[in-house]
Amino acid sequence: MSKVIEQPRYSCALGAEQTVVAIRRAVPVLHSGPGCCNKITSLIGQGEAYAGGSTIPCTNSNERDVVFGGVDKLRSVVKGALQVIDADLYVILTGCTASIVGDDIDSVAQEFRSAGKPVVCAETGGFKTNNYRSHETVVNAVIDQYVDAHRAEGGVQKGLVNVFATVPYQDPYWNGNLAELKRVLDGIGLKANILFGQESGGLPEWKNIPNAEFNIVASSWVGLGIAEHLKKKYGTPYLHFPYLPVGGLETSRFLRQVAEFGKLDKKRAEDFIGREERKFYSFLERMADFLLEFRYGLPRRFYTILDASYAVGFAKYLVNELGILPARQFVVDNTPEEFRDEVRGEFAHLSDRRSAPVEFETDGGVIQQKIREDENKTRALILGSGWDRDLAKDLNADLLILSVPVEYRLVLNCGYAGYNGGLRVIEDLYDRVLGTYR
């Protein structure tokens, strides 16, 4: 049995460099081969940002470092980074070279910390795991080696929550998704730390992580490792909402669970939910006649080639609120075995009366082959990535690119989570559908 992957849709452990890039005024310092960053940002980069892409300091390991170890070089590059790059946090991350050789990066980071410099480190050798898992490793490293020592004063604050909902850049719509989750959580009376992106407060927010009243994981499985860690370390309880909430039904469900878990003022929460639902459903109502009357054909079934959080979140939304029914569902994030049953459970109850089988498969070639073998009688929608363009064309299907590689879309603050995200799905989906007509 080959474990080959055609058409990669995620990166290696070092891909979590993008987690650091997503923190305002933080910069990764790679102790890796020379091409790693280039390859990672090709798949999951979105421009240079503040100090990402070609700005990222790197030891560019060579043969000598592999044979004799590269710790001295790392020290020199970190020292230079502190002088040259204007940042508030420097995160050393290893690539395959340093991880196989076994360079002692902890000591290097420790030396700089002892001198009062904000330098932390994490083992992210590419072969160790993928960037979903190492996102947790990197966040936990920042918490242990930086946040803990700089904890904001005041202790636990009522209503303060940390949100772990998405892997920055691996989720192309991370910025928009986090912004909307913050908006709705703030709306029901919380103060949400989203930690990453434009709407976050940057490192001051991170320093406040231990002071949260509780944590929210809004994701199938990524983030649970962080929430568990925080529970052990600071005793912070957490709520797990096991997918990305998209649209009216699921966002309201999400907010009610949060309100109950956090024992929030029920009236305030319900007032907000009511206002948001009225807005959301007024638009849904407005487009219902289009959905019902358009005579030239709209997609009636959907294929999913997404990570677990997106797969479940979109499936529920499309089934319940847009009337598009599930065809084959593929989850492509190499979901760890222990979380698969929960994902299967969600697909078993997409609505009160509908289920769909789900397959866990990381090889895009296999997935596409299976979809091609399907009977293709009605117009289909493919929720996938840039890799699925030929598949969509060959099947005359509509393609909404939700996963990396994005390639054929330019993403800024677009997000699909929440009430606003649900509306955005409708606009983007039917923009593509209507765009096929002459």
Place this chain on the structure above:
Amino acid sequence: MSTVNLKSPEVVIREVRLGSITGFQGDAEKLVKKSHGGTLEDVPRRFSQCTGCSSGQAFCQLCMIPDAAVINHAPIGCMGDAEGFNFVYREGQVERDLPRSSGRYFSTNIDESDTIFGGTKTLQDAIQTVFERVHPHAIFVTTSCASGITGDDVESVTREMTEKLGIPVVACFCEGFKSKIWTTGFDSAYHAIVRGIVKPPRKKTNQVNIINFWGSHIFDGLLHRLGYEPRYIVAFSTIRELEHISEAAASIQVCQTLGTYLGAALEQVYGVPEIKTSPGYGVEGTDEWLRELGRVLDRRDEVEKIIAEGHARVLPELEKVREQFQGKTAFVTAGAAHGHALIAVLRELGFDVKGAAIFHHDPVYDNGCERSDMLARDVKDYGDIQNFNVCNKQAFELVNLLKRTKPDIFIARHGGMTVWGAKLGIPTLLIGDEQLSFGYDGILRYAERIAETLDNTEFVTNLAKHSTMPYTKWWLEQDPYAFLGGDMVVESY
């Protein structure tokens, strides 16, 4: 001159083979003198930013062969650039009226157990799977830092699978840590092609190999007029076509940085003459290049006519264009030979090139011929260039230099560099098609794009006003070469 050794599975890296470097500060004349005098030495850096690696460059040459599959024997992250190249591949199909298809790219997805117990079985299984799924005419296996350090015997696996499957399964050794000059990856890919695909010539043909990336087909008219057929390699050529590039009448280089090894290998092994004069950029450069082409293809008289016509067509226009650019300054960042070419064209247009950050420097090419040196031609035809920095995409040095030199235009040839011009409010131009500025007409084509860019200041002015700068004030006040050489703690680059 380096000797091509097809018996060896691996190509010798550029540092060793050609004496190439990635660190130098000074003027271009000094660099040329040191290069030709054999006294060039690399200067390392104490601080560095991420660059690029051989595996990406090898992949970019192997991934657009329509009937081949590529397997990257690596952790999954090393294939991050695959869809980007696939995009280029697909757009190239449109330009060439080829049927739509995606490249077949695979990762063996090396994990921790492969690094402990070895990954050869993983690779074997992958090759079998790919063969059954794709039925390609050849499979290329590119290596990685992980497979290289672990010591997987990729050569043996590919040899065995070649026998078992009956198609060439060719190893391409391009571990990122092996060479700090990422263009070594081009050599790795070409070594794999010449070693594993190209067959001895059955006969000589009137085809001319054009070693290029995936640029426009500007040589068609010229070669047809001389009675020859262009064959643009490697992208968009099939395995069957590549088997016979040994039968060509000559090989043209668009950029010596790209094609040095392939040109030399085809000449040394199969006697295909390489056009050794530096590629035709700028008027004098084009004159000499055409004359060399005429000599090798035995079309001297026709070439003289082409030169005369070219001059008549372009020179009067060029005079006008030069007036427009009088007194303007430029700064260039690009890969080596093509960067030198862009400098030639800019100076032909009357620009004062205030400096350059060129990604590496090859003191000599594989053919050992000094006439191939585009930088030497720049210096000879147009005079010295100050602030000539050899710098492998070290943006921190570039930003510092740009702030000092304040050029009227910033010309970049690789992604990730352009924002630094624009963020400083400098009109910035990146042209993907390296053939655009080739030859007489190329100078005018380029001039048009430059004029357009120079005129478009609103965008960069506004962007500069609202942009952030990740470099410290301290750094921007230092000498741009402060981290180059000097008091060395460790070897870094």
